[in-house]
Amino acid sequence: xxxxxxxxxxxxxxxxxxxxxxxxxxxxxxxxxxxxxxxxxxxxxxxxxxxxxxxxxxxxxxxxxxxxxxxxxxxxxxxxxxxxxxxxxxxxxxxxxxxxxxxxxxxxxxxxxxx
Amino acid sequence: xxxxxxxxxxxxxxxxxxxxxxxxxxxxxxxxxxxxxxxxxxxxxxxxxxxxxxxxxxxxxxxxxxxxxxxxxxxxxxxxxxxxxxxxxxxxxxxxxxxxxxxxxxxxxxx
Numbered sequence: 119x120x121x122x123x124x125x126x127x128x129x130x131x132x133x134x135x136x137x138x139x140x141x142x143x144x145x146x147x148x149x150x151x152x153x154x155x156x157x158x159x160x161x162x163x164x165x166x167x168x169x170x171x172x173x174x175x176x177x178x179x180x181x182x183x184x185x186x187x188x189x190x191x192x193x194x195x196x197x198x199x200x201x202x203x204x205x206x207x208x209x210x211x212x213x214x215x216x217x218x219x220x221x222x223x224x225x226x227x228x229x230x231x232x233x
Numbered sequence: 234x235x236x237x238x239x240x241x242x243x244x245x246x247x248x249x250x251x252x253x254x255x256x257x258x259x260x261x262x263x264x265x266x267x268x269x270x271x272x273x274x275x276x277x278x279x280x281x282x283x284x285x286x287x288x289x290x291x292x293x294x295x296x297x298x299x300x301x302x303x304x305x306x307x308x309x310x311x312x313x314x315x316x317x318x319x320x321x322x323x324x325x326x327x328x329x330x331x332x333x334x335x336x337x338x339x340x341x342x343x344x
Binding site for chain 1: 264267269274275276277278281312321323330331332334335336
């Protein structure tokens with residue numbers, strides 16, 4: 119598969135539970151981004167990685183959110199003690215390099231529903 | 234704070250119509266403007282614009298940037314039902330590696 123993949127595609131969880139969302143970027147892409155999209159809203163930046171480092175975590179909404187990336191490849195976004203307001207589609211994107219002019223390729227997203 | 238505003242928020246047309254979607258921005262140290270098409274969940278890249286007045290074209294879609302007016306338009310001619318999607322505009326500025334996205338324009342094309 120040449121594209122960005124994400125799993126699971128859908129996740130339904132109960133309030134207070136922890137969830138892990140996974141992103142597999144395009145092979146060789148050094149930059150990886152996480153976005154959140156609430157219903158009817160635009161893309162909300164969460165965090166990006168250059169290699170395994172996260173230079174910009176400014177978009178993480180609270181300390182319940184964390185992300186890591188290993189092997190300059192797969193990334194995991196973890197949401198602890200989920201709340202109903204966390205319900206959204208979580209999109210991952212990768213690009214060859216971070217920065218302007220580097221086209222971001224998006225994955226299919228994970229739809230998270232917190233009951 | 235960088236800002237990207239798209240208009241209209243939604244648009245309903247019939248097949249064969251031509252549509253124009255707008256994107257205006259306020260950013261520090263503009264670098265590029267990007268258009269994406271979002272069907273279901275994943276946005277797909279359409280165009281990246283960096284220079285004013287130069288039209289980018291792909292089939293029935295075209296886009297142009299006006300740096301003086303701080304805006305861009307995306308034109309779709311002879312619309313088809315497959316053009317139904319949310320069209321997202323994003324602007325990248327020199328101070329950040331992260332583009333700022335607008336809320337999108339929802340386009341519905343009826344047969």
